[in-house]
Amino acid sequence: METWLLFLIPFSFFAATILLKFFFFPSANKLPPGPPSFPFIGSSVWFTESLIDINALIRSLHSKFGPIITLYIGSRPAIFVADGFLAHQALVQNGVVFADRPPAVGMEAINSSNQHTISSASYGPTWRLLRRNLTSEIIHPSRFKSYSQSRKRILQILKIRLESESKSGGKVRVIDHFKYATFSLLALICVGDDLEEDQIEKIEAAQRQFVLNYVRFNVFGICPSITKLVFRKMWKQYLQIRENQEKVLIPLIRARKDQQEREIKDRSYVDSLIDLELPEEKRKLTEEEIVSLCSEIFNGGTETTSTALEWIMANLVKYPKIQEKLFMEIKSVVADGDQELIKEDDLQKMPYLKAVILEGLRRHPPAHMVVPHAVKEDTMLDQYLVPKNATVNFMVAEIGRDPRVWEDPMEFKPERFMESEEVFDVSGSKEVKMMPFGVGRRICPGYSLAILHLEYIVGNLIWSYEWKAMEGEEIDLSEQLQFSVAMKHPLQPCLSPRHSLKKII
Numbered sequence: 001m002e003t004w005l006l007f008l009i010p011f012s013f014f015a016a017t018i019l020l021k022f023f024f025f026p027s028a029n030k031l032p033p034g035p036p037s038f039p040f041i042g043s044s045v046w047f048t049e050s051l052i053d054i055n056a057l058i059r060s061l062h063s064k065f066g067p068i069i070t071l072y073i074g075s076r077p078a079i080f081v082a083d084g085f086l087a088h089q090a091l092v093q094n095g096v097v098f099a100d101r102p103p104a105v106g107m108e109a110i111n112s113s114n115q116h117t118i119s120s121a122s123y124g125p126t127w128r129l130l131r132r133n134l135t136s137e138i139i140h141p142s143r144f145k146s147y148s149q150s151r152k153r154i155l156q157i158l159k160i161r162l163e164s165e166s167k168s169g170g171k172v173r174v175i176d177h178f179k180y181a182t183f184s185l186l187a188l189i190c191v192g193d194d195l196e197e198d199q200i201e202k203i204e205a206a207q208r209q210f211v212l213n214y215v216r217f218n219v220f221g222i223c224p225s226i227t228k229l230v231f232r233k234m235w236k237q238y239l240q241i242r243e244n245q246e247k248v249l250i251p252l253i254r255a256r257k258d259q260q261e262r263e264i265k266d267r268s269y270v271d272s273l274i275d276l277e278l279p280e281e282k283r284k285l286t287e288e289e290i291v292s293l294c295s296e297i298f299n300g301g302t303e304t305t306s307t308a309l310e311w312i313m314a315n316l317v318k319y320p321k322i323q324e325k326l327f328m329e330i331k332s333v334v335a336d337g338d339q340e341l342i343k344e345d346d347l348q349k350m351p352y353l354k355a356v357i358l359e360g361l362r363r364h365p366p367a368h369m370v371v372p373h374a375v376k377e378d379t380m381l382d383q384y385l386v387p388k389n390a391t392v393n394f395m396v397a398e399i400g401r402d403p404r405v406w407e408d409p410m411e412f413k414p415e416r417f418m419e420s421e422e423v424f425d426v427s428g429s430k431e432v433k434m435m436p437f438g439v440g441r442r443i444c445p446g447y448s449l450a451i452l453h454l455e456y457i458v459g460n461l462i463w464s465y466e467w468k469a470m471e472g473e474e475i476d477l478s479e480q481l482q483f484s485v486a487m488k489h490p491l492q493p494c495l496s497p498r499h500s501l502k503k504i505i
Contacts, residue, residue: 032079032384034070035061045071053481055368058082059398068382070390077390078372079381082398084405084432086382090392091373091440092429099123099441100374102391107238111210113292116278116285118445119300119371125279130293131445137272138189139449148344150188151453154181155341155460157197162465162495171470171492174313178306178457180204185453186301190294191252192268199252206248207298209241211483249291269294297446299483304366305450307484308436311364311477312356312458314491315412317467318475322414326352330463342459347452350459355414357454358424361400361436363412364477366484368397370438397485400434426451465495 035045045057058080061069067083081087090098100123104115112120118134121127137143158181165172187200256270273290277283285293316323329352334342347353372391379386386392401409406416417424426447428439437447444450461467469475470492478488 030385031077031387032068032070032382033065034072035065037072039075055397055479055481055485058395062395062398068384077387078393079386079390080369080393080395081381082395084399084402084428084435087394087399087435087439088428088432090381091394091438091442092432094379095440096123097375097377097379098373098392100376102372102374110239110242111292111295113286113289116289117292117296119296119442123376123441126281129276129279133272133276134269135445137267138269139446141448144449144452145344147185147189147193150185150193151344151456152341154184154188155457157181157184158457159464163497166495170494172495173490173492175306175310175486175490178309179302181457182305182309182453183207183298183302186297190269190297191249192256192270202248203252203298206241206245207295207302209244210295211299211303213238213241245295246288246291249294250287253287253290269297300444301446301450303484305453307366307486308360308364308450308454309457310487310491311366312360312454313461313467313493314475314477314487315360315363316356316458316462317469317491317493318477319412320468322356322412323462323467326356326459327462327466329353330459334463340464342456342463344452344456347455347459350455351418352414353455353459355417357451357458358417358426358434359412359414360454361426362406362434363400363410364479364485365396365400365434365436367436368481368485369393369395370435371442373442394435394438396435396438399432400436402433405433463498465497468494468496470494 045061058069058071059082061071062080062082068079068081068086071078071080081090101115101120104112104120108120109115115121116126116130118127118130121130158177161177161180162172162174165177183204184200187203188195191203253270253274256268257274260271260274270290273285273293276285278285316326329350330342333346333349370393372393374391375386375388377388400406403409426434426437427443428435432439437444437450475491476487476489479485480488
């Protein structure tokens, strides 16, 4: 017998066995469906489709393959879920299993101080400590009133800025002012309400550098060892941006520590972080880790809240009847018609305002996907395998616009949240109809504060001004992916003051 036959026969037998296994006896534990992929390279769509709008690409794949799909990024599977029932099954019913995070690499490892932030930390003692510190010490609902003066102060600054631009040019590009206002609120909460405006502006400038370059520098996460070499100049630029953050924030951290040692009672997020001791490492947080934790709040809270504000106000301009209905509700609650600002206690008496905020978050969630989840061991979801090394992504926009759940999902209808006497559960504990803040164990810990800020600012902006589009212009609700999913054509309305501007502080 020829020598080559000695190799051909066992090889043929092995190949036949593999074919029989996959075509006639498929594995019960299979990954969710998806487009073809190549070993070490990833799914074919990365080469055949435009990646400019990644959300539209994934939506098209869901329409073809179903509510749960698999894409490969290199050799790593990424699973995408676009169904509220499956999201509830994973994140609430099996919350512990799906509560982990993928390992951080490249830029994300530096930005999170090797996963020592709340959103990036692995599910375990360190994450519990960091999250509990934030929710119990700083953003517990019982402490919300302690920030009321800061909210008044920042709202007054916002109104001055809006009126100043309105007088100079008619149209007002509101997103820049929204970002400054929301950032300022978070800065006062994080670092202390004794910050001066010039200090806030320095912190904001350092953070803005990060946001503007976030998508650009994310290339480092693909293959850090290669991208560091190929993009050496960009890598140095990122390290410089990080160094700028530390130069601005570390002196403030040290100042708060000195104040704390002098028994200053007023506490900020920085104060509470100074006291923490990491349970697994038996040490206190470094200054760089405190910078990462503050940066996490600045970046996440500023972009999402300001983007949500712009979307909500854009719809109130586009639909003046909704704006008028909201104004009349506010007017019926405010005791003094000449009162310049709404009292925070009065917000609880405004169900239509709450409905407007919820509808804005449902129709235009600032992030179309939550931070990726991971599992520590192979598990099953909807009869499909979710392997240990996979990332699991939940499609926030698709879930909130599901036509099987919401009637006319692409329409802006706040009334849909007033059809039931029960208060809508945005946390998704019973069922997931929308999840702008995520759900389950990894839900955004600051979602209650974010909703309060949205209600307070939107309510006061409608009470203070009539918002209109320029004559002959239409409000374009097209989306554009930036750090968040923003308006492709930023909102530039005309504002007509309803009250004279008065000094509050």
